[in-house]
Amino acid sequence: MGVIVPYEALRGMRVLIVDDNATNRKILQGMLRRWELRTRDVESGEQAVAELLSGRAAGDPYQLILTDMHMPNMDGFGLVEKIRNMPELSATAIMMLTSAGHRQDAERCKELGITSYLLKPIRKWELLAAIEKALGEGGPSPQPNTDARRKPVSPVEGLHILVAEDNHVNQTVAVRTLGRMGHSAVVANNGLEALSLLAQQTFDLVLMDIQMPEMDGLTATKKIREGELQSHSHMPIIAMTAHAMKGDRERCLEGGMDGYVSKPIVSKELQEAIASAVQGRSYTGGRVTNEIPKGDAPPNGTLSWDAGQALKRLGGDEELFYEVVQIFLEQTPKNLDGLRQAISRGDAETIEKTAHSLKGELDYLGIPAVSQKVRELEKMGARHDLQHAAGVFAAIETEMSAVLNSMRSVNGMKLEEQLAAKTGAGQ
Numbered sequence: 538m539g540v541i542v543p544y545e546a547l548r549g550m551r552v553l554i555v556d557d558n559a560t561n562r563k564i565l566q567g568m569l570r571r572w573e574l575r576t577r578d579v580e581s582g583e584q585a586v587a588e589l590l591s592g593r594a595a596g597d598p599y600q601l602i603l604t605d606m607h608m609p610n611m612d613g614f615g616l617v618e619k620i621r622n623m624p625e626l627s628a629t630a631i632m633m634l635t636s637a638g639h640r641q642d643a644e645r646c647k648e649l650g651i652t653s654y655l656l657k658p659i660r661k662w663e664l665l666a667a668i669e670k671a672l673g674e675g676g677p678s679p680q681p682n683t684d685a686r687r688k689p690v691s692p693v694e695g696l697h698i699l700v701a702e703d704n705h706v707n708q709t710v711a712v713r714t715l716g717r718m719g720h721s722a723v724v725a726n727n728g729l730e731a732l733s734l735l736a737q738q739t740f741d742l743v744l745m746d747i748q749m750p751e752m753d754g755l756t757a758t759k760k761i762r763e764g765e766l767q768s769h770s771h772m773p774i775i776a777m778t779a780h781a782m783k784g785d786r787e788r789c790l791e792g793g794m795d796g797y798v799s800k801p802i803v804s805k806e807l808q809e810a811i812a813s814a815v816q817g818r819s820y821t822g823g824r825v826t827n828e829i830p831k832g833d834a835p836p837n838g839t840l841s842w843d844a845g846q847a848l849k850r851l852g853g854d855e856e857l858f859y860e861v862v863q864i865f866l867e868q869t870p871k872n873l874d875g876l877r878q879a880i881s882r883g884d885a886e887t888i889e890k891t892a893h894s895l896k897g898e899l900d901y902l903g904i905p906a907v908s909q910k911v912r913e914l915e916k917m918g919a920r921h922d923l924q925h926a927a928g929v930f931a932a933i934e935t936e937m938s939a940v941l942n943s944m945r946s947v948n949g950m951k952l953e954e955q956l957a958a959k960t961g962a963g964q
Contacts (some may be wrong), residue, residue, distance in 0.1 A: 553586040554578040555604040582611030585898030606635035658900040694719035696741040701731040728752025762793040773814035889918030
């Protein structure tokens with residue numbers, strides 16, 4: 538088991554981000570910004586190699602590379618192979634990011650000595666844990682700035698948490714661990730009990746075991762999310778599982794959960810997961826409420842966008858959130874127009890590339906319904922089977938119109954707040 542590098546020691550470390558999607562690069566930069574890492578981003582494997590060699594020649598080498606798997610010309614694996622064949626760069630720690638996990642991809646990563654293989658969209662605490670692990674497993678040591686040390690982030694305290702877990706020992710461990718963190722806890726023995734308690738009491742967060750009798754954690758989470766469609770509220774839910782099996786993380790996040798921890802529970806990991814789940818929300822008097830405005834409610838039957846959830850995916854960084862929303866508002870109409878033209882001329886390669894790029898942005902912004910349709914379009918392009926492409930695109934356009942209107946509403950509220958603040962300051 539690798540040595541975990543304390544995140545305070547990451548300050549000043551040099552990281553290269555490689556991704557052909559500008560929004561993805563911006564999101565990763567924003568996540569790394571709070572840890573005061575020195576980042577540079579490039580959009581291709583060829584540029585990455587040149588930048589790595591330049592950094593080494595200048596005596597300021599990169600300690601870590603975050604590279605996307607799917608890129609034109611030279612993909613992530615091609616880049617890693619090239620780096621591993623260059624003695625002066627071969628020891629650099631590498632993390633691979635992908636939006637679609639396959640068994641052969643994980644095996645290929647292991648063969649190439651890639652320290653971490655992460656599925657997008659990536660949560661901030663997941664990225665931090667992966668970086669700490671990568672640098673603790675034989676990777677290069679970070680180069681911290683010794684003039685100053687980062688102050689530890691203040692832990693979230695005073696939450697009232699529902700623990701849905703059927704095992705008595707695990708219940709005791711979870712309750713005691715939460716108590717040491719300053720939280721209070723109530724136990725439910727299965728998903729049905731959890732739903733009953735949620736209807737009777739007010740909780741700030743749920744720790745949800747996946748495998749329970751009577752009703753499992755994924756089913757209970759689905760019931761909770763269905764109820765929230767009417768209430769327009771959101772209960773943070775963190776999954777707990779005794780088996781970190783392939784696909785568990787994806788099932789949990791796709792099932793509407795906000796975080797994921799493995800059992801036996803590690804206090805630090807749980808603390809990070811809880812902090813991430815409530816990040817971007819203001820905690821007052823035992824209640825957790827969104828800081829980001831929701832915007833106008835969409836008409837019945839129209840797809841809505843949960844801005845608060847999108848903020849959480851970006852680690853609660855409001856500045857980054859509004860930057861990404863603005864980029865998305867500017868780029869998406871161009872991407873949709875590009876898809877429309879590519880479909881009309883039967884250009885399967887452009888359809889695949891554009892859909893792949895758009896899908897990644899939708900995943901980060903928490904719009905799974907549209908992302909799934911865009912993923913179908915991407916697969917059609919990859920198969921060069923465009924028979925139903927026009928129909929799928931028509932559905933995407935309709936749903937994206939509602940999403941973009943919701944985003945414009947949220948962005949408009951932000952601009953009004955800024956203008957009001959400036960006006961008030963000038964009086």
